[in-house]
Amino acid sequence: MRNESRFWFDLGSMESIPKRGARTVRTPHREIAVFRTASDEFFALENRCPHKGGPLSEGIVHGRKVACPLHNWIIDLEDGQATGADKGCARSFPVKLENGRIYLDMGMAAPA
Amino acid sequence: MRKKLVVIGNGMAAGRVLDELFEKSPGAYEVTVFGEEPRVNYNRIMLSPVLSGEKSFEEIVIHDEAWYRANEVTLRRGEAVVAIDRLNRLVRTAAGAVEPYDKLVVATGSMPIVIPVPGANLPGVVTFRDLDDVDAMLKAASGGGRAVVIGGGLLGLEAAAGLAAKGMKVSVVHLMPTLMERQLDPNAGYLLQRAIETRGIDVVTSANTRSIVGDERVTGVALDDGRTLPADLVVMAVGIRPNTTLAKNSGIETKRGVVVDDFMRTSDPDIYAVGECVEHRGACYGLVAPLYDMAKVLAGDLAGEQGAGYAGSITSTKLKVTGIDLFSAGDFAEGDENDEIVLRDPSRQIYKRVVLRDNKVVGAVLYGDTQDGAWYFDMLKKGVDVAPMRDTLIFGQSYQGGSPLDPTAAVAALPDDAEICGCNGVCKGTIVQAITGGGLTTIDEVRAKTKASASCGQCTSKVETLLMATLGDQYVAGDRKPMCKCVDLTHEEVRAQIKAKELKSLPAVMQELAWKTSCGCPSCRPALNYYLICAWPYDYKDDYQSRFINERVHANIQKDGTFSVVPRMWGGLTTPDELRAIADVADRFRIPTVKVTGGQRIDLLGVKKEDLPAVWAQLNSAGLVSGFAYAKGLRTVKTCVGSDWCRFGTQDSMGLGVKLERLLCGSWTPAKVKLAVSGCPRNCAEATIKDIGIICVDSGYDIHIAGAAGLHVRATDLLGHVATEEEALEYVAAITQMYREEAAYLERLWKWVEKTGLERVRAAIMDDHENRKALYERFVISQRVARRDPWAERAAGRDAREFAPLAVLMPIAAE
Numbered sequence: 001m002r003n004e005s006r007f008w009f010d011l012g013s014m015e016s017i018p019k020r021g022a023r024t025v026r027t028p029h030r031e032i033a034v035f036r037t038a039s040d041e042f043f044a045l046e047n048r049c050p051h052k053g054g055p056l057s058e059g060i061v062h063g064r065k066v067a068c069p070l071h072n073w074i075i076d077l078e079d080g081q082a083t084g085a086d087k088g089c090a091r092s093f094p095v096k097l098e099n100g101r102i103y104l105d106m107g108m109a110a111p112a
Numbered sequence: 113m114r115k116k117l118v119v120i121g122n123g124m125a126a127g128r129v130l131d132e133l134f135e136k137s138p139g140a141y142e143v144t145v146f147g148e149e150p151r152v153n154y155n156r157i158m159l160s161p162v163l164s165g166e167k168s169f170e171e172i173v174i175h176d177e178a179w180y181r182a183n184e185v186t187l188r189r190g191e192a193v194v195a196i197d198r199l200n201r202l203v204r205t206a207a208g209a210v211e212p213y214d215k216l217v218v219a220t221g222s223m224p225i226v227i228p229v230p231g232a233n234l235p236g237v238v239t240f241r242d243l244d245d246v247d248a249m250l251k252a253a254s255g256g257g258r259a260v261v262i263g264g265g266l267l268g269l270e271a272a273a274g275l276a277a278k279g280m281k282v283s284v285v286h287l288m289p290t291l292m293e294r295q296l297d298p299n300a301g302y303l304l305q306r307a308i309e310t311r312g313i314d315v316v317t318s319a320n321t322r323s324i325v326g327d328e329r330v331t332g333v334a335l336d337d338g339r340t341l342p343a344d345l346v347v348m349a350v351g352i353r354p355n356t357t358l359a360k361n362s363g364i365e366t367k368r369g370v371v372v373d374d375f376m377r378t379s380d381p382d383i384y385a386v387g388e389c390v391e392h393r394g395a396c397y398g399l400v401a402p403l404y405d406m407a408k409v410l411a412g413d414l415a416g417e418q419g420a421g422y423a424g425s426i427t428s429t430k431l432k433v434t435g436i437d438l439f440s441a442g443d444f445a446e447g448d449e450n451d452e453i454v455l456r457d458p459s460r461q462i463y464k465r466v467v468l469r470d471n472k473v474v475g476a477v478l479y480g481d482t483q484d485g486a487w488y489f490d491m492l493k494k495g496v497d498v499a500p501m502r503d504t505l506i507f508g509q510s511y512q513g514g515s516p517l518d519p520t521a522a523v524a525a526l527p528d529d530a531e532i533c534g535c536n537g538v539c540k541g542t543i544v545q546a547i548t549g550g551g552l553t554t555i556d557e558v559r560a561k562t563k564a565s566a567s568c569g570q571c572t573s574k575v576e577t578l579l580m581a582t583l584g585d586q587y588v589a590g591d592r593k594p595m596c597k598c599v600d601l602t603h604e605e606v607r608a609q610i611k612a613k614e615l616k617s618l619p620a621v622m623q624e625l626a627w628k629t630s631c632g633c634p635s636c637r638p639a640l641n642y643y644l645i646c647a648w649p650y651d652y653k654d655d656y657q658s659r660f661i662n663e664r665v666h667a668n669i670q671k672d673g674t675f676s677v678v679p680r681m682w683g684g685l686t687t688p689d690e691l692r693a694i695a696d697v698a699d700r701f702r703i704p705t706v707k708v709t710g711g712q713r714i715d716l717l718g719v720k721k722e723d724l725p726a727v728w729a730q731l732n733s734a735g736l737v738s739g740f741a742y743a744k745g746l747r748t749v750k751t752c753v754g755s756d757w758c759r760f761g762t763q764d765s766m767g768l769g770v771k772l773e774r775l776l777c778g779s780w781t782p783a784k785v786k787l788a789v790s791g792c793p794r795n796c797a798e799a800t801i802k803d804i805g806i807i808c809v810d811s812g813y814d815i816h817i818a819g820a821a822g823l824h825v826r827a828t829d830l831l832g833h834v835a836t837e838e839e840a841l842e843y844v845a846a847i848t849q850m851y852r853e854e855a856a857y858l859e860r861l862w863k864w865v866e867k868t869g870l871e872r873v874r875a876a877i878m879d880d881h882e883n884r885k886a887l888y889e890r891f892v893i894s895q896r897v898a899r900r901d902p903w904a905e906r907a908a909g910r911d912a913r914e915f916a917p918l919a920v921l922m923p924i925a926a927e
């Protein structure tokens with residue numbers, strides 16, 4: 001059932017995001033950060049650090065984690081959870097790579 | 113009269129005998145040492161790091177000239193002894209000189225085996241035994257080209273790794289099916305082969321060398337299977353054999369080696385033999401630990417001690433190739449009476465195998481994680497009954513006794529005779545004794561006193577833990593702090609390796625220096641990026657993904673995710689046109705806050721990221737460029753008005769400030785750098801709390817350094833005085849370069865000066881004119897690459913995608 005509500009939105013070629021980097025997708029209700037790791041895995045999180053709302057897309061990507069640029073919280077890209085002693089979670093969204101193109105599930109990402 | 117001791121050979125065994133002897137009974141003998149090599153005694157097992165460029169010859173010297181003088185040892189270097197006249201008790205050299213002895217030590221070591229194939233004597237075929245061999249290899253490697261190493265044992269692989277590090281294309285030819293088969297089982301040999309191959313080294317196993325081909329020089333190696341491997345250099349590293357010629361010709365009993373008893377005495381009661389040339393109870397040794405054991409016994413006998421004698425050694429092996437961890441000890445052949453426990457973790461390339469017989473450890477092979485090598489080896493030597501811990505034995509020492517122990521407790525639990533430093537044969541008891549007896553508190557002191565961790569450094573953390581365990585609460589962590597959790601090396605060590613190994617990319621650094629994470633962390637990556645830029649200004653490509661956001665987008669991120677923009681105002685000077693341009697930009701882009709900074713310029717706060725390129729373009733068109741307010745680099749040069757206007761001004765402080773800012777802006781530094789120039793000692797520009805401050809006086813310029821006014825407040829120290837503006841500029845650039853090359857990333861200038869010492873900086877800048885000029889030149893080179901306006905580049909379209917969203921979805925208004 002869940003699958004039918006999926007709406008895979010084509011964000012463009014995987015090369016439009018640098019390795020160990022991120023780009024943003026702006027939707028009416030939120031900004032989403034799409035990350036690419038060194039080994040070409042893609043993840044999408046709401047672009048707000050659970051700590052003080054810092055833009056995670058501007059952070060340093062290492063392994064499957066990103067360091068928030070404001071206060072260096074380390075957020076796990078897979079589930080958006082803060083790591084270490086810090087507690088909090090950035091919402092994560094389904095994203096996939098097919099034939100070298102990145103798709104974000106707008107069925108999840110767009111609604112309020 | 114003192115008795116005369118003559119030592120033939122000046123290798124590690126001979127050196128160790130003398131060390132032990134002088135400690136046990138100083139001054140008992142008048143000592144003469146004959147060494148065939150034209151140099152002092154050095155650590156032969158560290159030749160591999162010399163080959164790979166990780167160490168210099170000076171760093172592996174064991175006994176320097178001063179040591180020979182201090183102990184009144186006559187070193188006759190470059191003189192070969194060709195005969196021993198046992199009847200008259202004297203030795204004869206090749207040049208015909210004679211030297212009488214009361215006691216004689218034969219320490220002639222071993223000879224590398226040269227396989228007797230056609231072409232083995234061609235120029236370009238070398239062995240790997242002494243410094244001359246290393247020099248020959250380095251010379252060959254300097255031209256690039258291809259090398260074939262014959263022999264896939266310890267020595268051959270270290271030679272291969274060293275030559276590959278030096279840029280040669282290397283093949284290893286090995287007779288047996290797996291590498292290091294005498295020390296490793298096939299599984300570990302396989303992992304090792306893969307690790308060697310990932311360094312770009314070809315491995316040819318089960319390959320017999322038929323001949324070495326070439327007319328005037330070597331051109332290749334022909335194998336039995338018909339293949340010929342092209343080669344400009346061939347290294348024979350198939351093994352060693354005891355060098356017994358001299359002893360044999362002198363009528364001393366020899367078999368495979370010079371035959372000795374448990375006290376290292378040969379068949380002649382006045383003649384001892386020690387080291388790789390001896391055969392003891394039928395065994396010959398080629399590793400350092402047994403030699404040290406023998407040396408101790410021999411020195412004891414010379415000193416007249418009644419010791420227990422030498423009972424032979426069980427040896428363990430480590431490979432000294434950076435990034436490959438392997439350990440083996442004892443017997444690991446598969447057999448019916450043996451029982452084994454194996455642990456594998458393929459994704460982490462870990463393999464551990466402990467071989468048991470009657471519940472005792474008889475052998476161990478560890479690959480990838482060798483932490484517990486010493487522990488297994490200790491149980492092996494002592495024959496500990498491991499039945500009670502059999503279930504958790506393979507997990508290592510920390511998992512014994514119920515709950516995991518912390519590392520300090522694990523080291524504390526080691527027995528006193530457990531070996532901590534394998535290179536120098538130092539056991540735990542010796543170190544603890546040195547710490548408690550000598551009042552040692554730092555790792556450097558322990559190194560100087562005991563030599564533990566002074567050679568290859570692999571046991572440094574163990575020695576540190578031991579220091580911690582021994583001192584308890586009194587232990588103060590030394591300066592030796594690993595860079596981050598990704599690596600065990602310090603900032604300084606990493607920088608030195610980047611230069612020595614010519615590492616020019618992040619992956620190269622992480623691979624070669626054994627990073628424990630796949631792509632570093634937010635702490636080490638920016639640091640490495642800086643070190644690489646500083647070391648290789650022309651070759652290294654700046655990695656923007658390893659920069660903090662501010663340096664990536666050339667603006668300062670604010671709490672709401674917007675940015676602030678600060679254009680340069682050279683020396684704090686501006687014009688009505690510049691101010692108008694700033695006002696126009698603030699109006700057009702609705703910039704909410706405009707503020708004057710402490711560095712005498714204007715900050716535009718609250719700029720949206722996607723507006724940045726347009727803001728910069730407009731500022732550029734009025735001649736304003738990036739103020740680097742975000743950079744680990746030169747921020748501002750604050751000035752007072754000086755002799756142009758001020759009635760107290762002694763020099764043109766504004767003019768010098770502008771020149772300094774133009775000279776220094778651009779290059780990256782370890783942390784931010786702020787300057788000030790005051791026109792007189794009233795110091796209105798507050799130069800005495802800056803990283804570098806100039807105070808003008810009638811006779812010229814006082815240069816101050818190492819001030820701070822942040823979390824930490826510190827007044828500057830006066831470095832020196834110069835007479836002219838030109839000198840002031842050159843000296844300041846030289847200081848900046850010295851700081852760039854030496855300080856750890858994020859270390860402010862004052863911290864670096866406190867660490868390295870003001871006197872040292874003064875000597876390097878004020879006194880050593882050649883050095884200062886060289887520093888200045890290197891700074892100018894770095895500036896050639898760095899001095900571009902990052903704003904202009906981005907306004908023109910560089911990194912455009914950095915400033916734009918990937919996609920924007922807007923709701924479409926329903927009809």
